[in-house]
Amino acid sequence: MDLLEYQGKQFFAQYGIPVSDGEATDNVDDAVAIADRVGYPVVIKAQVHTGGRGKAGGVKLAENAEEARTHASNILGLDIKGHVVKTIWVELASDIAEEYYASFTLDRSAKKHLGMLSAEGGVEIETVAEENPDAIAKVHIDPTVGLTEDQCRSWVEAANLNPQANDGAVDILMKLYTAYVEGDADLVEINPLILKPTGEVHALDAKVSLDGNATYEHPDYSKYDATQPRDEREEAAHAKGLQYVGLEGSVGVIANGAGLAMSTVDVINQVGGKPANFLDIGGGANADVMSGALEVINNDPAVKAIFINIFGGITRGEEVANGIIEAMNRVNIDSPIVIRLDGTNADEGRAILQPHLNDSLMMEPTMLDAARKAAELAG
């Protein structure tokens, strides 16, 4: 789950990380009231799940109430790379002496947590990584030990920040690591982490991605659900607990397992079809899950044929078969369905489907045959 900047800052604040005084709002009058409260100058920032906000006119400095009103009304409703701004964040502007970069994430190769800190922040850190990798100080952290203060200090010293910033950086990074671990984050990133002329270190931006698997430990994370970027189809699938990604084609895809779903999309493309979606119904799919998946796909007007590709491990063939038949009783499916069913109890599943086969429900023996049939039916 990706957090918007203001959510990230509120998340940081819970762990004592210094962020600018500010508030989020969806209307101009409130924006001016917030600016009046925090004091001028203020920065007004678009809250969208995409980068390049500044270049698109989504970040503006206001010296007074009049400017705050103008910028707030211009930014609200602005379209930034297809993301329409519904929320803005108004915060007290900060004086900046220097800009740094800091983050924690999982290094999948080393299988340890990785902290990265650079004196060259505020810009595209990927460019720094490519052109001057030595400018990024890295630290690997064993999750069973955690980040020690001594380790953190050596790391900060290796980054060659302004020495004046070292104490403040150590303090923030220790808190940031706590937020990363206790909050079950996939990523916490501050860019820029700033040194103020007064010597304080401060998080001027916040990028946080939380692990969707850890929500049982954090019931309050459900509040982030509403702000995830999803189109209408994705929203409907999400409400049913399905792993769905919308694509542009006409062959609806239902498969069990992310690998098989991706492979199904690949094969449809390879036989000349265009997949309408990626949909993984996961392990243990039953009649309810299958019905839900078919409903979501059936509601996509671009879909002209549906390919159900099931290879049973944890999903049993008769469950799949019963699910399809039950779904066809529940909803009026507009497009023809092509099924390929193999694996655990596939024979039982095929036997259940056999009497129902006709022009709108077909079965093919292999994945390639079924993909060809579905692509052909979709035209």
Add this chain to the structure above:
Amino acid sequence: MSIFVDENTKVVYQGLTGSQGRYYGLLNAEYGTQVVAGTNPKKAGTDVEGIPIYATVAEAMEATGATASCIFIPAPGVQSAVLEAAEAGIEFIVAITEGVPAHDEAYFFNKLRNDFPNTRLLGPNCPGIISPGKCNIGITAGHIAKPGGPVGIVSRSGTLTYQALYELKEKGIGVTTCVGIGGDPVPGTSFIDCLAAFEADPETKAVMMIGEIGGSAEEEAAEFIKNNMSKPVSSYVAGVTAPPGKKMGHAGAIVSGGKGTAQAKMEALADAGVKVGQNPTEAGELMAEIVANL
């Protein structure tokens, strides 16, 4: 021979009394796996179709001589289940459960690496391991795998693992061992662990490797194959035509360093001399050619 398990492997099922644990535990037993015990502290002294239930893994090991465990416990309990098995001295832990938080996985992976170096973990979020005709631990449908050899399979994706077994069986090709390592961020057993074991196994003559977009495990495996493997490898990487996935901030992009796309993975594998198929069927056909020329 097989890798990691064989017909003598005795397995305790952590979660045998739950619905999934019971279903697959009994299927595994029916296949011929030595399912010797289950654990559940609240149901110690009872049994599941004659398989005795103990309160702890340690008690189950003492009573039955089990050396492997299989975890069918809901995600919140997986960390303590893995650590319990390792502390009891289990040598091979198979964690089937999906949805385990990445921080938990990173924690118990490192805990095992530091304190229990002789314990191997497979998973979580994996289909398990099958050595056809000998031992099946997990959720693979046993009938889709042909016993014997000469091929070893290692896969990151559950259903594509079955697909690979199926493609080979259709062609009359047997499998020594098929290992599903799972697609989570911190898999207990990696491609390289399996490739090294297959390289050392005299009965495995060739290896089929199924990858997926994301991370850099396939690129690392390609490097290993180039430098350390004498046996031929065929491969498929799912997600060739997937649209660019969500980027996890700058940090994620830096860690992967431009790796992670199916294209990059397939190129790395091809550079290492691997025969790379465009879909699972093609990878199976390439393996059939390899086997024909052995």
